[in-house]
Amino acid sequence: MSVRPLSAELAEKARVELNEDPKRLTEDLQHIKNWLAKQPHIRARTDDQWLTVFLRGCKFSLERVKEKLDLYYTIHTAAPELFRVKHTDPLFEEIFNLKLLIVLPKLPAPDSPLISIFRPGMYDPQKYNITDIMSVTNTMQKIMLVDNDNASVAGFRFIMDLEGASMAHFLQMSPTLMKKGAVYSQDASPVRMKGFHYLNTPPGFETFFNFIKGLLNEKNRSRLYVHNKNYEELYKYIPKDILPIEYGGTGGTIDEIMDSWRRKIQEYNSWLEEDRKYGVDESKRPGKPKTAEDLFGVEGSFRQLEFD
CATH class of the missing domain: 3.40.525.10 (CRAL-TRIO lipid binding domain)
Structure with a gap:
C-alpha cells in the first residue's frame, strides 16, 4: 500500500505540526524498514501507508517510531484480550x-x-x-x-x-x-x-x-x-x-x-486478516523478555520499556 498524497490543507498541517517533508518520506520509511528487519522479535506490517501513520504519530522522530512500533506489537502479544474478536x-x-x-x-x-x-x-x-x-x-x-x-x-x-x-x-x-x-x-x-x-x-x-x-x-x-x-x-x-x-x-x-x-x-477484510499474524516473539527479543507486568505493572505508574 503506497502512501496517499495529502490534500493541500492536510499537507500544510502535517508540515507545520508533524515535521512532515515529502522529499524525506521515502528515506524515513526505508530507515524504519531496515530497523525492523534487524529486530528478531518483531513481526510488523511494513507497507508504506501503515508506517507513515507511525511516522506522523511520532512527529517524524525516528527513535520514537521505533519505540512505538515495538510497544504496539508487544501489546498485541501481551494483551491479546484487547484484540481477540x-x-x-x-x-x-x-x-x-x-x-x-x-x-x-x-x-x-x-x-x-x-x-x-x-x-x-x-x-x-x-x-x-x-x-x-x-x-x-x-x-x-x-x-x-x-x-x-x-x-x-x-x-x-x-x-x-x-x-x-x-x-x-x-x-x-x-x-x-x-x-x-x-x-x-x-x-x-x-x-x-x-x-x-x-x-x-x-x-x-x-x-x-x-x-x-x-x-x-x-x-x-x-x-x-x-x-x-x-x-x-x-x-x-x-x-x-x-x-x-x-x-x-x-x-x-x-x-x-x-x-x-x-x-x-x-x-478491509484481507488487510485485517493479514494483520492478525503480527506481534512479537519474546523468546527472540534481545535482552530481557517483556512481561505483562513490565508493561502494565498494577502498582504505581507504568514502567518504561527499555529499547536497544
Whole structure:
C-alpha cells in the first residue's frame, strides 16, 4: 500500500505540526524498514501507508517510531484480550450492530480531526464483556488510521455518550484493564487524541472520570470536556451539520453511517486478516523478555520499556 498524497490543507498541517517533508518520506520509511528487519522479535506490517501513520504519530522522530512500533506489537502479544474478536466472527457482527462506535463521515473543516461517537450504554453488560467491545472498536480504529488521512494527520476527537451506562458497565473496567487500554491508546498507538467530550454522564461518573484522568498525561487531561446534557455547549466544539440526526444534527442517520462502515470493514477484510499474524516473539527479543507486568505493572505508574 503506497502512501496517499495529502490534500493541500492536510499537507500544510502535517508540515507545520508533524515535521512532515515529502522529499524525506521515502528515506524515513526505508530507515524504519531496515530497523525492523534487524529486530528478531518483531513481526510488523511494513507497507508504506501503515508506517507513515507511525511516522506522523511520532512527529517524524525516528527513535520514537521505533519505540512505538515495538510497544504496539508487544501489546498485541501481551494483551491479546484487547484484540481477540476477529472481524469475521459472528460476535464481531453482533457487537457492531449495537452501533456503539459511530465514525462521522463529515468534518467541520478539511484539516479537522476525525470525530467519532462512542455509546457504551448501548450494550448489555450482563451479555457482553468490555474486552470484546474494545476488540471491535480497536479493529475499527486501525481502519480509521490507515484509511483516513485526517485521522493520521489531525488526530481523533471522541464524543463519549454515557446515556444508559450503569454501574455494571463501569465495574467491567478493572484498574488493570484501564491501564492496558491507556497504555495501548496513549503510548503504543500512533494516535493524536484531540479531545473527549462527555455527554449524559450518570451518577457515579465522577469516580470513574477521576481515575481515567489519573491515567492520562497532562496534555490529554486538558482535552477532557464534560457537557452532560448541555448539547448547545457541545455544538460550540462540534457543529450540528456533521452530527447525526439523532444528536440534533444534519449529518445523516446513525443507521446510514453504520451501513457505510459495514461496507468499509468488508473492503478491509484481507488487510485485517493479514494483520492478525503480527506481534512479537519474546523468546527472540534481545535482552530481557517483556512481561505483562513490565508493561502494565498494577502498582504505581507504568514502567518504561527499555529499547536497544
